[in-house]
Amino acid sequence: MPELPEVETTRRMLEPVLVGRVVRDVIHTDPERYRNTTAMLGKQIRAIERRGKYLILRLDDGLDCIVHLKMTGGFRTTELPFLEPPRFERLRLVLHDGEVSYVDSRRFGFWEVLPRNEWAHLGTLAKMGPEPLEDEFALEPFQAAMAKVSKVKPALLSQKPVAGVGNIYADESLWHAQIHPEASKLSAAQSKRLHTAIREVMTRAVAVGGSTLSDNSYQQPNGEPGYFKLQHAVYDRAGQPCPRCGSTIEKYFLAQRGTHFCPRCQPKP
Ligand SMILES: [Zn+2]
Numbered sequence: 001m002p003e004l005p006e007v008e009t010t011r012r013m014l015e016p017v018l019v020g021r022v023v024r025d026v027i028h029t030d031p032e033r034y035r036n037t038t039a040m041l042g043k044q045i046r047a048i049e050r051r052g053k054y055l056i057l058r059l060d061d062g063l064d065c066i067v068h069l070k071m072t073g074g075f076r077t078t079e080l081p082f083l084e085p086p087r088f089e090r091l092r093l094v095l096h097d098g099e100v101s102y103v104d105s106r107r108f109g110f111w112e113v114l115p116r117n118e119w120a121h122l123g124t125l126a127k128m129g130p131e132p133l134e135d136e137f138a139l140e141p142f143q144a145a146m147a148k149v150s151k152v153k154p155a156l157l158s159q160k161p162v163a164g165v166g167n168i169y170a171d172e173s174l175w176h177a178q179i180h181p182e183a184s185k186l187s188a189a190q191s192k193r194l195h196t197a198i199r200e201v202m203t204r205a206v207a208v209g210g211s212t213l214s215d216n217s218y219q220q221p222n223g224e225p226g227y228f229k230l231q232h233a234v235y236d237r238a239g240q241p242c243p244r245c246g247s248t249i250e251k252y253f254l255a256q257r258g259t260h261f262c263p264r265c266q267p268k269p
Pocket residue numbers: 242243244245246247262263264265266
């Protein structure tokens with residue numbers, strides 16, 4: 001699933017293609033999944049922002065278009081003009097000077113156009129914690145939240161202590177901070193290490209376009225992969241040596257999510 005680095009990469013690549021453009025048409029066949037998109041017609045896209053794993057197109061007349069890529073959603077911009085639709089195209093955004101294709105093989109992603117900031121019904125978005133790459137991700141409130149967790153990894157995935165951390169970046173950050181995924185009630189020193197690790201991992205992942213995994217479902221909108229997989233310490237590396245100590249990386253399921261860790265660097269508490 002695209003996490004903060006993949007969604008931020010997507011945002012940065014869409015910005016020069018979308019901002020300032022007027023929406024001429026939105027072509028799709030699934031009004032349940034891509035809701036109220038006719039409201040975009042004739043509107044100018046003023047900005048494209050990101051909150052956690054959500055993209056937010058800011059439109060004229062106080063409207064937002066929320067896009068969540070979920071498991072396999074993504075954008076394609078390079079094949080312009082499209083001689084034939086990209087594989088798994090679900091929606092086509094027709095602008096006054098071009099087109100952008102939205103693809104989604106598994107169809108879990110969604111779009112919704114609604115009045116600005118009226119997100120209360122989108123629970124994860126409404127209750128999301130601070131952005132990890134902004135100053136608002138302050139150490140002390142994070143330490144206070146981490147001092148109460150019963151299992152640290154599921155707490156991170158809830159998006160409440162910090163926005164945008166999903167399965168890949170939770171595993172990577174916990175390895176860097178040398179904390180077991182099931183650690184509870186983190187000490188101030190542990191949560192300080194984790195705070196630093198999340199910022200560093202996210203910064204480095206954004207710099208190389210995020211992570212394209214072996215299923216290839218995520219690509220940068222220009223068709224390139226994200227290169228952060230080459231820097232993964234534990235994620236998708238079960239059975240391989242830990243880059244820090246050489247022990248064998250293990251994988252197990254925690255709260256239904258594949259979880260990777262080093263048994264020596266991240267001992268079970
Ligand atoms: Zn290790």
